[in-house]
Amino acid sequence: MQDVKSETLRIVGFLCNWCSYGGADTAGVSRFRQPTDLRIIRVPCSGRVDPLFVARALLSGADGVLVSGCHPRDCHYSDGNFYARRRLEMLKRFLPFLGIDSRRFHYTWVSASEGQRWQQTVTQFTKQIHELGPASKEAENAAAVALSATPAAAGGGAALTVPSKEQVEALKKAVIDALSKVDVVVGWKQGFDPLHVEPCFIEKPEQAGQLVFSPLCEQSLAPYLTRLKGKKVGIIVKGCDSRTVVQLLQEGLIARDSVYVIGVPCTGTVSVKKAAAAVGGEKVVSVSFEGDAVKVTTASGEKRIPLADILRDKCEPCRYPAPLVHDVLVGEPAKAPAGEGPSGYDDIAAIEAMPLAERRAYWERELGRCIRCYGCRNACPLCVCEESCIAETRDPHWMTQEVTPAEKKMFHLVHAIHTAGRCTECGECERACPMGIPLMKLKKKINKDMLDLFNYVAGTDPDEKPPLYTFKVDEERIEEHKLA
Amino acid sequence: MRKAAYIPKEGWKDFVAALAGRAEVYAPCRDGDAVTFRKIGAGQEPCLDEPAAGAPKGVIYPQSHTLFTFDFRKDPAEPDKMEVELNASTEAPEAIILCGRPCDARGFAVIDRVFLGIDPYYTARREQTTLITLTCNGPYAGCFCTSVGGGPADETGSDVLLTDLSHGYYVEALTEKGAKVLENAALKDGAPYEKEAQEKRAAATQAIRPVFSPGARPAEAPDAYWEEVSQKCLGCGACTYLCPTCYCFNITDEQSVGAAGRRIRSWDSCMFAHFTKEASGHNPRAQKSKRLQNRVAHKFIHYPEKYGEPACTGCGRCIRLCPVSMEISGIVATLTAAGT
Numbered sequence A: 001m002q003d004v005k006s007e008t009l010r011i012v013g014f015l016c017n018w019c020s021y022g023g024a025d026t027a028g029v030s031r032f033r034q035p036t037d038l039r040i041i042r043v044p045c046s047g048r049v050d051p052l053f054v055a056r057a058l059l060s061g062a063d064g065v066l067v068s069g070c071h072p073r074d075c076h077y078s079d080g081n082f083y084a085r086r087r088l089e090m091l092k093r094f095l096p097f098l099g100i101d102s103r104r105f106h107y108t109w110v111s112a113s114e115g116q117r118w119q120q121t122v123t124q125f126t127k128q129i130h131e132l133g134p135a136s137k138e139a140e141n142a143a144a145v146a147l148s149a150t151p152a153a154a155g156g157g158a159a160l161t162v163p164s165k166e167q168v169e170a171l172k173k174a175v176i177d178a179l180s181k182v183d184v185v186v187g188w189k190q191g192f193d194p195l196h197v198e199p200c201f202i203e204k205p206e207q208a209g210q211l212v213f214s215p216l217c218e219q220s221l222a223p224y225l226t227r228l229k230g231k232k233v234g235i236i237v238k239g240c241d242s243r244t245v246v247q248l249l250q251e252g253l254i255a256r257d258s259v260y261v262i263g264v265p266c267t268g269t270v271s272v273k274k275a276a277a278a279v280g281g282e283k284v285v286s287v288s289f290e291g292d293a294v295k296v297t298t299a300s301g302e303k304r305i306p307l308a309d310i311l312r313d314k315c316e317p318c319r320y321p322a323p324l325v326h327d328v329l330v331g332e333p334a335k336a337p338a339g340e341g342p343s344g345y346d347d348i349a350a351i352e353a354m355p356l357a358e359r360r361a362y363w364e365r366e367l368g369r370c371i372r373c374y375g376c377r378n379a380c381p382l383c384v385c386e387e388s389c390i391a392e393t394r395d396p397h398w399m400t401q402e403v404t405p406a407e408k409k410m411f412h413l414v415h416a417i418h419t420a421g422r423c424t425e426c427g428e429c430e431r432a433c434p435m436g437i438p439l440m441k442l443k444k445k446i447n448k449d450m451l452d453l454f455n456y457v458a459g460t461d462p463d464e465k466p467p468l469y470t471f472k473v474d475e476e477r478i479e480e481h482k483l484a
Numbered sequence B: 001m002r003k004a005a006y007i008p009k010e011g012w013k014d015f016v017a018a019l020a021g022r023a024e025v026y027a028p029c030r031d032g033d034a035v036t037f038r039k040i041g042a043g044q045e046p047c048l049d050e051p052a053a054g055a056p057k058g059v060i061y062p063q064s065h066t067l068f069t070f071d072f073r074k075d076p077a078e079p080d081k082m083e084v085e086l087n088a089s090t091e092a093p094e095a096i097i098l099c100g101r102p103c104d105a106r107g108f109a110v111i112d113r114v115f116l117g118i119d120p121y122y123t124a125r126r127e128q129t130t131l132i133t134l135t136c137n138g139p140y141a142g143c144f145c146t147s148v149g150g151g152p153a154d155e156t157g158s159d160v161l162l163t164d165l166s167h168g169y170y171v172e173a174l175t176e177k178g179a180k181v182l183e184n185a186a187l188k189d190g191a192p193y194e195k196e197a198q199e200k201r202a203a204a205t206q207a208i209r210p211v212f213s214p215g216a217r218p219a220e221a222p223d224a225y226w227e228e229v230s231q232k233c234l235g236c237g238a239c240t241y242l243c244p245t246c247y248c249f250n251i252t253d254e255q256s257v258g259a260a261g262r263r264i265r266s267w268d269s270c271m272f273a274h275f276t277k278e279a280s281g282h283n284p285r286a287q288k289s290k291r292l293q294n295r296v297a298h299k300f301i302h303y304p305e306k307y308g309e310p311a312c313t314g315c316g317r318c319i320r321l322c323p324v325s326m327e328i329s330g331i332v333a334t335l336t337a338a339g340t
Helices: A020-029 A051-059 A080-098 A115-132 A136-143 A165-178 A205-210 A223-227 A239-250 A272-278 A346-352 A356-368 A375-379 A405-418 A428-432 A440-454 B009-022 B102-115 B120-128 B176-182 B191-207 B223-230 B238-242 B288-307 B328-339
Strands: A011-016 A038-043 A064-069 A105-109 A184-190 A197-202 A233-237 A259-263 A284-290 A293-298 A301-306 B003-008 B024-031 B034-039 B064-074 B082-088 B095-100 B129-134 B160-164 B168-173 B249-255 B260-267
Touching (some): A011 A115, A020 A115, A165 A184, A197 A205, A223 A233, A233 A239, A346 A440, A356 A405, A375 A405, B003 B191, B095 B102, B102 B120, B102 B129, B120 B129, B168 B176, B288 B328
Parallel strands (some): A011 A064, A064 A105, B024 B095, B095 B129, B129 B160
Antiparallel strands (some): B024 B034, B064 B260
């Protein structure tokens, strides 16, 4: 966006055809004076405004974005703006988490007859953007920040127990039994070294011997369910993994009768990345669990690592240790810790508490490492667009192939927003990332808002609907944003 | 040419600062939860706590590189006439890659055979860059350099070789470029430490047991084999983007407002379905099994047929950082054994 005089800023407006565009027209016909910074893009309905339109505009250098549609209950298509309200509210809360000032984005309702209201909206919003100054200023502020220590996730001593030999044998037996009902069972087997465990695909009973089950089995196997479509699939799930199965069922991405769920209660898993880092990435010779520690042997010797240090971040506040859906359960169901509702958003609150510039600097550093390998996306059980993902398509051309901070941010916004209200926090994105980017924090932030706005937790009820796929005429917790 | 020197640990910080004074220094740096190659800041030292996540490949062969910018302009007098202004620059800054590993340096030797002297952008950067490589004292998870003709003290591609002797670094300039970069550094005589360095290197070489013998050429395998080993593959590009030898690229025009824009070259990955997708919509490698087969074959059959060496330096990144622990060395070992 060039060719703009320095005193004008670049504001993009998405206006619905039926109301707000008409309102703008009314304002024009009535000769109301308006600032000239706004560039209007006419859309059929505010429901057409993908939150990513707004994100793309802001990341491409727009200083502000205004979305306006028909008043609620007055949509030309009856409910387009109800959907828009939920999505845009999600975005309004998400942008500042990344360090983009939420005042740069405003959504509102203006009818075709409200020329005056339109004039006020544009005038006030433009004034607000001018007060904030050009968007480039925010980048400069962030560049000047010396980052303090990364907010650590809640650590502590979890009562992680290692499954007994009998439990593992019982699991093997359950898998063999399942083979009479399914084509393939997805489980875990030993990987290239004693620390790594990898997925395995068991088709014959004699292959069941390779199965392993230990706190190293952190990978969720659920992403293979959609990949194995057409087959009847048995899958071993921990409590958290079962939420993904529930979500896939809810969205109709898999059919209940094509999946056979073997549930295993879980008391927590170990982050293989953290364990590898604790021994400096050296070649691992052996791994054994001893009480509240894991003993890892390398050429440099033996190292006892306290489990509390290498427990996966996502396991510490686990609310779902027992599978929510299963055809067979192997072992005693684990109990959820006492307490009210899902917790574990302390790390998100810590980022939210940072000053805006620091938040931006934090994500610029973290996402700056992204190499756009798409490991996070491909590991995500809910990312099912495959070759049509807009991160790679040239038509539509949503993203360039460049590795600038804006493009990296855009890609991660696409993933986070496309899984908004669907993400079950399985953590596969973060686990898959070879660059150690805390990607779950982006998803958790949205989930925190979904809980706050709609009292919704994804992947817990197969008969529910993701909150952004539905609406309420009267939203109890979304308040209209007013311009000063 | 070979001249040995020594830097005691106390002198390391000054040595790094002196290098940073003469050129842009790229070294492994602590970067959040990972260690990556980045331009080193004032007073900063390379982070050697764990292996760097990515190879330093991007310093010479950037992940996305503007080949030229273009701007189409209409002649106001003759609106039918369109002129295009092109701006290209192959200018490269003087750079030093500090504390890359022998497998990283060897990776450049693999890319050199394809690009050096042919591609002006790569050539300029390669010539402006000096590689000060740190030998390894032992294997990281997944390492198999000795299986592909390399080793923890392999000299291929490097200009200077450092060996960590715990009390200091044993320094050897291997090329003139290397000697030049050490010119004004405060170095001590290395001769008294030569034996110690050699013993360290020999011990490290011993510690990395070959998974297959250098020169191994995997035999062909039936489709069913590839379908089985690729079943767990998620189809991301981590293996190729972290690899010190993968050089496949894509060229795209990225337009700004109006008719101005940039033609960029960016890394591409043979593990992506888009990689071979043709304009017609046909994709000769539509299945991930075919893509994995191609990746292994390119590195261990096709490239060696053309250049005599495998396009793999055994750095182990694609193994230890793969989200599903795909083990390329295991595949090659299995197929080599099957062929003999």
